[in-house]
Amino acid sequence: MKINILRPFIPLVIIIILFSATAKFGLAKISEVRSKISQAQREERVLSQKLSVLSDVEVGVSNDSSLVSSTIPNRNPSLIVASQIKVEAGLLGLTPLNIKSGTGIEDKSGLSRVDVNFDIEGQRSTVLEFLKKIEGFAPITLVEKVKLNEVGGVARAQVTVKTFFAELPKKLPALGEALNDLTPDEKKILTEASGLRQPLFVNFSASTPGERPDPFSQ
Template sequence: MRTTDTLNVIAANSRVLVGPLVLLVVLLLLFVFALRVGIGQIISLSKKVAESKVEEQVLSQKLEILKTSEESALPLADLSLVAIPSENPALIVISQLKNLAGEKGVGLSNIEAKQTAAVASIFHTEIEVTVEGEMGSLFDFLKGLGSISPLLTLDQVIIRQESGIAKVDALIFGNFAPLPTTLPSITSPLDELTAEEKDILAKISSYSQPVFTEVTPSGPFERVDLFNF
């Protein structure tokens, strides 16, 4: 009987302890789960903070480069777009050729813009022109082609005499290239212009630039007399 009573007491006590033990196990599991989740979030936040610091450093570097380039390189940036336009510069090139011819005292004739071709990522439009005048002036004109914008390539030159007048038949390439279709990420590092690149921009700035005129729109004007056209 005593053995039976003892077993009953143990069983009763065990049933009493089962609830707290189960609760304790559940709490331990929840604690472990919460601890793992918390550690994961801490690691994730640490990575984000580190990435944010790197991005902040990159942006600060870009800002410093832009500040230092604001007075030297940035004013020349537009000149690079004139030197290598993004669209066919045939009309601008012809205008520049006429201006150069006027400066050198030679005449232009048979100006013809022909087909457009591409070499790698650089496109060029072919322009044929006949230049006439004194031989010295003709050479000055040909030499001057290397110091005007847009940048030109003198591909072919034929020098001839016609009725005692020196003439040059020239094939000139006007170069252009489309602008990039995608921009780099704002967080990607920005390389500062090298000394050679700055020298190139400075050299381009000394070239003869095309003159663009802005036409002021006229009207519409208010008519005092609605029946008077």
């Protein structure tokens, strides 16, 4: 008798159970979709911010990237440095001799480094002025060692300079990562780099020994 009484309610119970399961599944899916929508909205805001920043720096970014690449190239810059040495020396009426460069090594700064060796002769004051000018051109070049001799009023310096290079970054920021503007220190570095004399290439013609006497050979 009790079974007969309960029988009409069995379909209703089944419907309630199915509805509850469906509702639970549906709510989980709604929550998942909402989460994806929120994530998409966050990424959209980040991308909009990146687009705004890139739009602001579009004009200057090309100049800045060229400036950075000439200051610290991504490959061995010894040929560029040799050219800069010839240009700077020529402006002072000097001629560098025996320009040679080594292979790249890792410097204590963390950058790659290459040494360039050369001789130069002239009036002592002019040679010293030239040595000061070396650290004012790009790529960044520092005077590492100088051996100076003077005979008959003519000074000859055996010079070693070091210049630097670094590979380009291999890892780019994630798509959803915010794009920050340059820090004050980074802007200061760019300003200082812009003050360096940019490379001017010259032809490396073969030297013609014997055109002027060498006072050190006597």
